[in-house]
Amino acid sequence: MSLVNGLPAHVLLVHFVVVLVPLTALALVVCAVWPAAARRMGLVLPVLALVTLVSVPLTTGAGEWLEKHVGSSALVRQHAELGDGLLPWALGLFVLAAAVWWTTRRSAAQQDGARSGSVIRIAATVLSLAVAAGAVVDVYRIGDSGAKAAWQDGYSKTATGSADGDG
Template identity: 40%
Template sequence: MEINGLPAHPLLVHVVVVLLPLAAIGGILVSLWPAAQRKLTFLVPLAAVVGTAVVPLTTKAGHALEDTLGQTTPAIDTHAGYGEKVIWFAVVFAVATVVQWWLLRGKGPSAAVRWIVAAVVVVSAVGVLTIVVLTGDSGARAVWG
């Protein structure tokens, strides 16, 4: 997989490592700070969904790059292992942010339900941040280490 003659993986990975952490930080802010709810409620799930949608493309491009290299190392295996887990964290986070956005739009469920969803958003945001950092760090070490 290439984009304009360059391997697609290092190009696509920038979408994931920018959008998902920004969405995660925004999700935490929306969950804990009412002023952020008024400003970021729509942007957070949008970034989370777009970032999540790019993860499978990035993973596929990573496998294609690995096949092109024709060799693997323990560092590449570690990176690939983390990379395979990103989608699961991202999906949970994206779904949680969409549910939170939907709840914050109306006068629906009780405050307790909104707080439970906010807790799920915060926990899944921390998970996304963690797995993206671990994946990115192991990828950088595979390339530059």
């Protein structure tokens, strides 16, 4: 995918990633910490994580196309390198979302309070917190580098006038 309505697809797709990764991370942490929320969300949690996972390679693929159509700079290369590192985080979100969904579903069916189930839930909660934090920080770093690559020297720090008569 290269262009959508005349715009580089990456510029549009990146908004899905910027919204979906933190949203999935938040939902994952809430469901891992609060089993009642996981039961209420049900299959929505792993489906959300799957949509997030699919959106990452679509966005990076479109970004690779865009990288070939803009001037190369250190900022663009840094952004591309950081962007390539998001897929493992998205995969981690998906795997943990599926695990939290599965363990919540399993524990609701058993109602035993088995010791092994609580150990798995604790491990899933700790891993969910770590992966969610890592994914959100990575999205921030990627977005920051992308904004710098796109806007570095692309605007004036002082107002140059305005089309609506403010300046």
